[in-house]
Amino acid sequence: MAERPTTSWRRGVAQEADALAAGTLDPDCVCMAELFPEEMLVATDAVLDAFEAALPPLAEAEDARIFVVVERVVLALNAVNEVHGGGAFETGEREELCTYIDESLTEHRVDVMALTARHGLGRYELTDRWRKW
Template identity: 75%
Template structure:
């Protein structure tokens, strides 16, 4: 299964904490804890939990059903972003979330390229209609 972005974010935080503890990282250069507060990680994981629960039913789903699942996950991530003053996800995090959604759909048998092409979208535009982060 596609790796959740929150997994890599937590891993980066742990590496940074180890470097700080070892004295190999200047505390002024540490930024991970500020970028990824636990409230953000927990809320994002809750959204992705819901998204993942909906995935098993998508292998034979209509385009509308797939788009509905994408819309729900994107709107929920919009809400997480709003709670964090519109700054929850920076460029890299946005790309990771979009890649995760794409990979997760693909792993469940959704041909994302064909789906987006049928609707006049580029492959990586599947979230654009609803995304505010």
């Protein structure tokens, strides 16, 4: 199963906190909790919960239905990003989210490469139409 980006982000926050508590990290080098505040992680998880709930019927769905689900998750992530000043998802996080969307669809038997090709898109352009992050 595709790992949610929020899982690895939380792991990074926890590892940094542990290193700080152990005295192996200079307090001036702490950044993870600032990059990934709990409020942003909770909001992102809520978006991903809704996305995951919409995945099971997509294996047999028409392209238009799949695109509706992708659009919905991307627009909701746009909203999370906007609430956090447009900086919730930087380059690395964007790539992780796009990979997660792709892998999750693939795990639910959506052929993302064929889907995007049928619509004149490259595989990694699936979210581009709606994505502002």
